[in-house]
Amino acid sequence: xxxxxxxxxxxxxxxxxxxxxxxxxxxxxxxxxxxxxxxxxxxxxxxxxxxxxxxxxxxxxxxxxxxxxxxxxxxxxxxxxxxxxxxxxxxxxxxxxxxxxxxxxxxxxxxxxxxxxxxxxxxxxxxxxxxxxxxxxxxxxxxxxxxxxxxxxxxxxxxxxxxxxxxxxxxxxxxxxxxxxxxxxxxxxxxxxxxxxxxxxxxxxxxxxxxxxxxxxxxxxxxxxxxxxxxxxxxxxxxxxxxxxxxxxxxxxxxxxxxxxxxxxxxxxxxxxxxxxxxxxxxxxxxxxxxxxxxxxxxxxxxxxxxxxxxxxxxxxxxxxxxxxxxxxxxxxxxxxxxxxxxxxxxx
Numbered sequence: 101x102x103x104x105x106x107x108x109x110x111x112x113x114x115x116x117x118x119x120x121x122x123x124x125x126x127x128x129x130x131x132x133x134x135x136x137x138x139x140x141x142x143x144x145x146x147x148x149x150x151x152x153x154x155x156x157x158x159x160x161x162x163x164x165x166x167x168x169x170x171x172x173x174x175x176x177x178x179x180x181x182x183x184x185x186x187x188x189x190x191x192x193x194x195x196x197x198x199x200x201x202x203x204x205x206x207x208x209x210x211x212x213x214x215x216x217x218x219x220x221x222x223x224x225x226x227x228x229x230x231x232x233x234x235x236x237x238x239x240x241x242x243x244x245x246x247x248x249x250x251x252x253x254x255x256x257x258x259x260x261x262x263x264x265x266x267x268x269x270x271x272x273x274x275x276x277x278x279x280x281x282x283x284x285x286x287x288x289x290x291x292x293x294x295x296x297x298x299x300x301x302x303x304x305x306x307x308x309x310x311x312x313x314x315x316x317x318x319x320x321x322x323x324x325x326x327x328x329x330x331x332x333x334x335x336x337x338x339x340x341x342x343x344x345x346x347x348x349x350x351x352x353x354x355x356x357x358x359x360x361x362x363x364x365x366x367x368x369x370x371x372x373x374x375x376x377x378x379x380x381x382x383x384x385x386x387x388x389x390x391x392x393x394x395x396x397x398x399x400x401x402x403x404x405x406x407x408x409x410x411x412x413x414x415x416x417x418x419x420x421x422x423x424x425x426x427x428x429x430x431x432x433x434x435x436x437x438x439x440x441x442x443x444x445x446x447x448x
Contacts, residue, residue, distance in 0.1 A: 102411055103129035105163045105187075107154065107178055108170035109139050110262075112192055112219075116167050119404050121146065126164075126408055130157045134170075154181055163187050165411045169219075171264055172197040172274065176205050183212045188411045190403075192219040194278050194431065195424040197269040202428050206421045215410050217403075217417040218424030220282040224402035225343065226394045227368040231287055231358075234365050234392075239374040241361030246288055246315075246323040248356045250276055251333035259305075271307030272329040273298075273431060280325065280337070281430045282419070287358070290318045291430050293445050298438035302330040313434060341368045343399060363387070370394060 104126050106117050120128045131150045133139055143150035151157040158181070166182050167190045168175055176196045182189055189209075195218055196202040209216040222228070234240055250272070264270045285291060293316040298308040309330045315323035326335075334340065334350045342349040354366035362381060363374030373387035409415035417423075433444040 102126040102164040102408060103162065105130050105132065105157060105161070105166040107132040107166065107168045108174075108192075109133055109142060110169060113167075113169035114142070115400060116169055116190075116404070117142075117146070119398075119401055123401075123404060123408075125405070129161050129163060132157050154178055158185060165190070165407065167407075168192060171262075172269055173264075176201040179205055179216070180208060183208050183214050183216075186212065186214055188215045188217075188407075190217045190219055190407045191421075191424070193282075193424065194274050194428055195421060196428070197274070199425075199428055199432050202425050206425050209421045215413075215417055216421040216424075217407050217410055218419045218421060218427075219403065220279060220419045220424065220427065221399045221403045222279050222283055222337065223286065223419050224399040224406065225341065225368075226397050226399070227341065227370065228283075228286065230370060230392055230394055231365065231367050234363075234370075234372055235287060235358055235360070238362070238378075239372075239388075240358075240363040240365065241374075241378070243288060243317075243319065243321045244359045244361060245321055246284065246356060246358050248280060248284070248323065249326040249333075249335040250280055250337065250355065251326060251328050251331040251335040252338070253332050254329040266303075266305040266307060268306055271305075271309070272327055273308060273311060273434060276329065277311070277325075277327050277434070278427050278431055280327075281427045282423075283337075283356075284315070284323065284325075285427065285430070288317050288319075288321055288323065290426075291433075291446060292316045292318045293443050294430065294433045294437050295443040296434045296437040308438070311434070311438070313437075337368070342396065368394075 109131050128148050132154050136150045136152050165188045168178050169192045259266050296313040298311045300309050303309045310328040313325040335355050337355050338344050338347040339350050340353045340355045354369045356367035358365045362378050365372050370392040372390045375381040376388050410417055437444040
């Protein structure tokens with residue numbers, strides 16, 4: 101059984117810990133946190149030592165891999181120490197809080213030849229492969245556009261539990277939208293240009309609470325995206341996919357709509373409509389309707405299994421540090437567009 105370290109037993113860190121404890125291929129060897137006393141009960145329940153300092157944990161244990169689930173601004177400093185010790189990493193998204201430090205981390209990973217997996221867990225969703233097959237099918241045609249959203253309401257306690265979420269680097273662009281950027285790049289292709297408007301008029305925090313974005317993809321398709329953490333809505337991945345039981349589930353709704361030259365797909369409810377005869381495609385004609393059933397598997401569970409394969413060198417990271425950095429470039433372009441009030445090319 102592989103011995104794993106988890107740094108940061110917060111909201112997502114505890115989920116990683118639970119999955120490790122349920123996995124027969126690995127075991128939780130230790131936990132590192134800036135607040136050991138706060139997580140003393142967790143340590144005692146699991147009979148696992150908890151440390152305040154990463155160096156202290158490394159001096160007492162041999163780790164086969166580590167999961168970094170600490171605040172974004174700590175990712176790179178902690179990853180440096182682990183890479184120096186040749187320990188493969190799963191780093192929660194985003195890779196870092198700044199482009200410069202993320203680029204440094206990618207370089208360090210390449211130099212050390214130690215694999216780094218970035219925690220874009222939606223990549224492992226049961227829906228992704230099915231959606232790719234439809235979007236690339238003759239029945240769908242060439243991709244024309246995508247409309248997507250992540251609209252939800254975060255309670256006040258969410259910000260009290262993590263005050264850093266009200267400060268620059270802690271808003272929904274970096275915390276939430278980066279998941280959708282990974283999804284859009286995976287299903288629609290690389291993003292060429294973005295144009296975005298942002299607002300903090302509802303919560304009045306330092307960070308944004310609502311964002312509207314337009315995309316141009318390198319294949320010529322266009323897209324729009326609405327993001328808000330103060331919108332009383334269910335139009336988000338969490339509430340339309342049912343992958344996380346912590347959220348209410350709206351199985352008949354969709355947070356993505358892909359349109360092609362011969363068909364369209366609502367996602368993730370997988371409702372597919374297409375013209376039976378491409379030669380007679382017309383808005384006057386009806387569609388053939390299909391709805392694909394998906395057998396659900398927890399994507400975080402699949403991600404952990406993949407991480408174990410990466411540690412054993414039986415697989416290369418599906419979402420590598422380089423891939424995670426590309427998602428950050430898109431996020432940076434969106435932030436620049438909001439600030440400069442103009443379209444931003446990814447080539448910039």
